[in-house]
Amino acid sequence: MFLITCPVTGTDELVAERRIRSVVNHPTHIALHVECPCGELHVYRTGRRWTAAAQRRTADADRALVGV
């Protein structure tokens, strides 16, 4: 079991591994296609490089906000 946040309902959903429809390994991240209890298929991207890139994007956005 693992926890996802549904982008449709905005709620946290506990889903079983069998709900994973596919796992695609990209150079920068892993894309999980998960069948959500809401009935839709959502894509979740994860992985160390994806997290690092997301942190850089957030830092860049923060710098843009303060004008540094």
Ligand SMILES: [Zn+2]
């Ligand atoms: Zn959903």
